[in-house]
Amino acid sequence: MSKSPEELFKEKSERLLKVIELKEPDRVPLAFFSCFGEFIAKYSGITVDEFLFNYDKIRESSVKFASDFPHDALMIAPGAEGFIFSVAFSNYPEIAPLVRFLTGPMHDVLNDKYTRWPGRELPHNVPFQFIGGEFMSLNEYDKLVEDPVEFIIKIILPRTCRSLEKPGSQQAMAALVKLGIEALKFGGFLGALGADLAKVGYPSLPVTFAYCPLDFIGDFFRKPTGALTDVRRFQIRLRLHAKP
Amino acid sequence: MLEVNFMGSVLLDELVNAFVNLEEDKVLNLVERLLKEGVDPADILEACRRATTIIGERFERGEYFLSELVYAGEIFNRVMEAILPKVTREVKPVGTIVLGTVQGDIHDIGKNIFKAFAEASGFKVIDLGVDVPPERFVDAIREHKPNILGMSGLLTFAIESMKKTVDALRSAGLRDRIKVIIGGGRVDEDAKRYVGADEWADQATIGVRKCKELVGVMVQGVT
Numbered sequence: 356m357s358k359s360p361e362e363l364f365k366e367k368s369e370r371l372l373k374v375i376e377l378k379e380p381d382r383v384p385l386a387f388f389s390c391f392g393e394f395i396a397k398y399s400g401i402t403v404d405e406f407l408f409n410y411d412k413i414r415e416s417s418v419k420f421a422s423d424f425p426h427d428a429l430m431i432a433p434g435a436e437g438f439i440f441s442v443a444f445s446n447y448p449e450i451a452p453l454v455r456f457l458t459g460p461m462h463d464v465l466n467d468k469y470t471r472w473p474g475r476e477l478p479h480n481v482p483f484q485f486i487g488g489e490f491m492s493l494n495e496y497d498k499l500v501e502d503p504v505e506f507i508i509k510i511i512l513p514r515t516c517r518s519l520e521k522p523g524s525q526q527a528m529a530a531l532v533k534l535g536i537e538a539l540k541f542g543g544f545l546g547a548l549g550a551d552l553a554k555v556g557y558p559s560l561p562v563t564f565a566y567c568p569l570d571f572i573g574d575f576f577r578k579p580t581g582a583l584t585d586v587r588r589f590q591i592r593l594r595l596h597a598k599p
Numbered sequence: 600m601l602e603v604n605f606m607g608s609v610l611l612d613e614l615v616n617a618f619v620n621l622e623e624d625k626v627l628n629l630v631e632r633l634l635k636e637g638v639d640p641a642d643i644l645e646a647c648r649r650a651t652t653i654i655g656e657r658f659e660r661g662e663y664f665l666s667e668l669v670y671a672g673e674i675f676n677r678v679m680e681a682i683l684p685k686v687t688r689e690v691k692p693v694g695t696i697v698l699g700t701v702q703g704d705i706h707d708i709g710k711n712i713f714k715a716f717a718e719a720s721g722f723k724v725i726d727l728g729v730d731v732p733p734e735r736f737v738d739a740i741r742e743h744k745p746n747i748l749g750m751s752g753l754l755t756f757a758i759e760s761m762k763k764t765v766d767a768l769r770s771a772g773l774r775d776r777i778k779v780i781i782g783g784g785r786v787d788e789d790a791k792r793y794v795g796a797d798e799w800a801d802q803a804t805i806g807v808r809k810c811k812e813l814v815g816v817m818v819q820g821v822t
Contacts, residue, residue: 584666
């Protein structure tokens, strides 16, 4: 390859932009999305848990992967669904996006029951798992609908995060501060990874994630099968306001 | 006696309709009445089989969705709870299936739907749960001597575990004694070949049909 990283960056950006604008690109762009990092970790000779719990290693191994396997965009999101935390902080728009995904280090801080991680609850070389669970009873739907943020903070998070078990306790306060520190580190990491990849000619692909109310109920409150059968069996009206 | 039989058969038809329409309370009431009428639990099971076959067809036609299959599975499980204590004579199963979500994967919605529908079709199912390592499958096969091993998984990663499990069966000298079917959103003809399975299915209802074929049960056409 004789093209400079700047030329590659420009070429890939234009290719991706053309597709986004529904125009015809020179060729179909190829983008990789990885949240487990299995292949990238293996290729770089590290374990999956090293990848998921060490931001420096993610940066190194991702740059190696991007350099050795030329493509157009590499998206690394080393975290599980954490939308409930964004909702918990939804009145604080400067915080909510930082806790949109639950990373390995955040799992260490919160000790949540939603997820299991390699090198923690799982062997070293396997993907993390989103387990979910039934954390809300049927007769609590009304409370959830009435004030989702209050209900999540006061009732659900103490049930689902062992570190937040006793709201207002030293342990819970410390966990929230640590969560903030981890969230900032994660934000800094994403920026640094973007810069690393730009240096080897990769643009960042602008993406966003939306969530459906029934998925939200299924993942964080009632298990997916619970949410599905609640709708039928108990004629639950999912009146959640889908406001961002 | 004739009246009872006639009454029973009317109620059984009603049961099929209520089940197909997923009217859970009505289904359970009807099952209770049928048992009081002295109807053989095997006939109630047969009605469930008819109902789940129709539900499966509605799913394949796009009239029912995943939530209806999940709900049908739950209704079936509740019917089973109600009739099991009344079963007096052993009904010979059409076949036995050892079932599980393979090692490294924890997705079980598809597996559970398959299980309910397979049981409704007369199979005995031994469910090993999720994240099942190859050696547990091997042990279960030695213990239960099933006709079929059913392995489920959603992650791409699961295909490797399925292959490892089949390899373990081979090493244990058990591969030729049973049929192997794999199921899940990532399986296809290539995955089947790679894993060394006999069949694959990406829908629970198709999986049940293929299991019937594997044990040589005539697949009945139901309107």
